[in-house]
Amino acid sequence: MRLFKNFLLTPVENGWKMKNIYQSIKSEVLKITDESSNIKTITVKPSEKFSFVTGQFIELSLDGIGEAPFTPSSSPYQTETIDVTIMKAGYVTEKIHQLKKGALVGIRGPYGKGYPIEEMFNKEILILGGGVGMAPLRSFLLTLIKQIDKFKKIILCYGAKSPDDIIYKSEFEKWKKIKKLNILRSVDKCPAGVWKEDIGVVTCLLDKAKFDLKNAVSIVCGPPIMMKFGTRKLLELGFLPEKIYLSMEKNMSCGLGKCGHCQLGPYFVCKDGPVFTYDKIKDFEELWD
């Protein structure tokens, strides 16, 4: 008797005709920009048409090495190429940092639900970002800037460890010139005299930000600890939980709501998020870890 025989069957034929949901689009690395000592932006050109809504994410794969989720940092209106801003954090991201111009990577997606931009029309938008969390926020900000007439006002509070860790340095110079956009920045620590803006954790900037609470929404993305204290601060300032949009990071493998890894209570962050309003998820104890 041959038990289990068939469980080990090996492939005989590729039965796939339509596109397999696990198939990625080959994309060429056109440009690599050093943002800081451990963050790079890679600009890729997908070999097929690819579009996304700001806040949605992609799975980026390196041939034979691995795959990891990232949020495009470019504007969704930029359709030919996509920017992905990546912090060196482990195995796959380390290999991504070693990529050279001309390399081929795979991207699949876009996945999840992005920011509901239309719900934010005519409102004041308070953006709170930390570290590489600025990546999705850059895409979000560029989306707002494109149709800036539709928003009352935009306030960007951004924090980094040190002046050197600030990413998108040259773009900040351009953004500062935009009338309806108010930028506040802080660094955690810095030798005296080098930095003219705020020093301290990013949440302190919220005390300086001026906004009309009744007509404001807030958008938060950054390291877990910052998300936690940022949200706490926003609540203290009077923001309703449903007015706080969080971009959640969980372990992900499939990105498609199948593999279970990103589970948060009854949700799968990859398909039900990654953007959630705080009211939806506030009761899960494992929220911030």
Added chain:
Amino acid sequence: MEVRYINNNNWQNFLLNQIEKYNIFSLFEQGDADYNYAMLSSENLKDTVLGKYRSIVPIKSFFFPSSEKILPFNKKKPQIIIGVKACELAHLRLLDAMFLGGEYKDPVYEEARKNTVLISADCSSAKDCCFCSIIEGAPYPTYGFDINLRPVKNGFVAEILTDAGKALVENNDSFFQSAVDDHLAETEKNRVNVNELVIKINKDFNFAKALDEAVKPPETDLWKEVAKECVECGGCRFACSTCYCFLIGEQKNFEKFRLWDACQFKGYARVAGGGNPRPSKPLRYRNLYSCKINYRRQNFGFYACTGCGRCIDVCPAEIDIRKVLTKLSETK
């Protein structure tokens, strides 16, 4: 639903007729009190049985094996699986919801699923670890099969539910006779008996309350107590057919495969930078029970535990989900 009768002899001939066209997996005795699937051939045909209760191997292995290529993947030869039990049809209900529901269909699972005819069977007994009847189930199939067999003296009553089942019977019509009332009465009696048996086996467990309040299982010392014994082998999760978790691996030429993964492993939910939402065993245990009796029920309307008892069978620490749920009921 059409109901027919087939005698033992015709049943063997019916099977023999399908061997050419299908890969047939059917049950064989393994040891004194267990069953397992093997591919049916003309040689082993005489030894195959319908099984008094479910097999050792989880039904998910046929549709979502422990490791498989997912990009590209194989076309599947049509297969028939015979002897599937009610708790396993309930497993498949959940797997279908996960893999085929939502915005994306998993093509690999779908390929296996659509090329399979399921011939299920009523249980004629139960294992000590069986508890379908006390978790919204019963030891006889009521949905999810193509053909269901109810054993009667010298043969089976065949309930034919789907077009695939109908086609199979119609193509072999001469083997089937019409079912008579006596047959049906006999099977009804068996159903009542086995259901009572399952209830009797589980008389010491009462977790209606834990199920009833399908709210999040509370933070209690119970999780610590249970998890203390757990050796983190993951066996319970791999044996469980409603455990759908997997990890994707990357191969050359952007090809992909997947492996079963389990929420009981420490690294399962770890993110880069070392953050981990469930770093300790008690937290992982609580999440597991939440997944089974709360979260998936919120998603789909049914529990992700069907009472098959496999996790009880395989656990080296002898952790018994029924005991845990009973204690949980008592802490409320």
